Amino acid sequence: MQDFPVSLEEIDNLARRADTVIRRLRERVFAPGAQKALSVRFNVRTAAEMAGRTEKAVRDAEGDGRLPTPEKDPNTGRRTGYSLEEVNRMREVFGTLPRRAAEDPATVLAVQNFKGGVGKSTVVVHLAQYLALRGYRVCVIDCDSQGSTTSIFGLNPDVDVDEDEDTLYPFFRHGGPTSLHYALRATYWPGIAMIPANLGLYDAEYEFAARMVREQSFVLDRLRHGIETISDQFDVILLDPPPALGMISLSVxxxxxxxxxxxxxxxxxxxxTAHFLKMMGATLNELAEHGGARGYHFVKILATKMNDQKSAHQAIKRVMEAVFPHDLMQSVLKDSAEIDNATANLMTVYEMTGAATRTDTHKRCRVYLDAVGREVETLIRKTWPSHHAALRKEGIL
Structure with missing residues (x-):
């Protein structure tokens, strides 16, 4: 019998040591009893711009009682700024909330690639928060058992999330709930709800595979039917699937x-990505034979982790522009230390405050993120007939 120097016991020890590192990180970020809160505030000029009105209109609405009087610092007597909830209240008063009409379809947008490390979760969390800042109602569904998106939204997957009550897993099980309402959770971001994930969701892959033999169409469209039960509450539903071709990815x-x-x-x-597109096309065609064809309002490729200092990146980006002239997004998510630093603390660039937001690195990163958000927002609005008149007025349609 061959003697292997690394035994299963040693692999278990490696897993335990790795778990210790993760636990210590989460203990630092998720202090006992602490609850993540959004501390971002906006001055009156920014708040007025977000609400689509002038500063005078905001002050007049406060003066005549349509808006509450803003809080002031008891020591300085100066305004403390407006929270996102208060900005949304302004939008309600002024009628400038940019939401879809009831007859418009909710956008169910999957940020999908079967390869890990491409920036999928980074795009999901920043896009969700960009849209929430704009006033949209957003739902984030974490379909990845690693729970990275869940962690960034302030939930410890190992402690705060019960796989039998809080994730998609119960919905995927035989005889599970008929609606996804049971798993919806509010987040510390106004306008964003989420369905979290943890490692227990991985078991759904095995259950799905076993049921595919008996109930193909039911299994394939289970998630779609579940989303239909909650879609009336949201403008945009963002799906963060696992970075692999499995049953959950197919469902997404x-x-x-x-x-x-x-x-x-x-x-x-x-x-x-080229292999992913080829595999996705073949897979969707195969699935269409069993559950009917599915189409999309739009399919776009987003260049991520772009480094302008690397000639190879620039060369491949030119190839992407030539090969995908109509499918590649104009905006690019560039490689940024700001995103890495925020992620290390399980945060996003949009929730950073204080001196850190005044650096050139932060400002450049916000420009990239906002450009991606605006372009996706426009693509979404084009799918809503009620927005077409406004888009024509803006010169977009």
Whole structure:
């Protein structure tokens, strides 16, 4: 019998040591009893711009009682700024909330790529928060058992999330709930709800595979039907699938009505994205034979982790522009230390405050993120007939 120097026991020890590192990180970020809160505030000029009105209109509405009087610092007597809830209250008063009409379809947008490390979760959380800042009602569904998106939204997957009550897992099980309302949770971001994930969701892959033999169409469209039970509450539903071709990923492809494909411009990742597109096409055609064809309002490729200092990135980006002239997004999510620093503390760039937001690095990063958000927002609005008149007025349609 061959003697292997690394035994299963040693692999278990590696897993335990890795778990210790993760636990210590989460203990630092998720202090006992602490609850993540959004501390971002906006001055009157920014708040007025967000609400689509002038500063005078805001002050007049406060003066005549349509808006509450803003809080002031007891020591300085100066305004403390407006919270996002208060900005949304302004939008309600002024009638400038940019939401879809009841007859418009909710956008179910999957940020999908079967390869890990392409910036999928980074795009999901920042896009969700950008849209919430704009006043949309957003739901984030974490379909990845790693729970990265869940962690960034302030929930410890190992402690705060019960796989039998809080994730998609019960819904995927035989005889499970008929609606996804049971799993919806409010977040510390006004306008964003989420369905979290943890490692227990991985078991759904095995259950799905076993049921595929007996109930193909039911399994494939289970997530789509679940989303239909909650879609009336939201303008945009963002899906963060696992970075692999599995049953949950297939369910996400069937549930979404729009796709955003993050693809870093390097040889390996771009090659993987090409394989993903080929595999996705073949898979969707195969699934169509069993559950009917599914189409999308839009499918766009987003260049992520772009480094302008690397000539190889620039070369591959030019290739992407030539190969996907109509499918590649104009905006680019560039590689940024700001995103890395925020993620290290399980935060996003949009929730950073204080001196950190006044650096050139932060400002550049916000420009990239806002550009991506605006372009996706426009793509979404084009799918809503009630927005077409406004889009024509803006010169977009």
């Amino acid at each position: 492809l069937r549930a979404a009505n729009a796709l955003l494909i993050p693809a870093p411009p390097n040889n390996i990742d771009f090659g993987s």
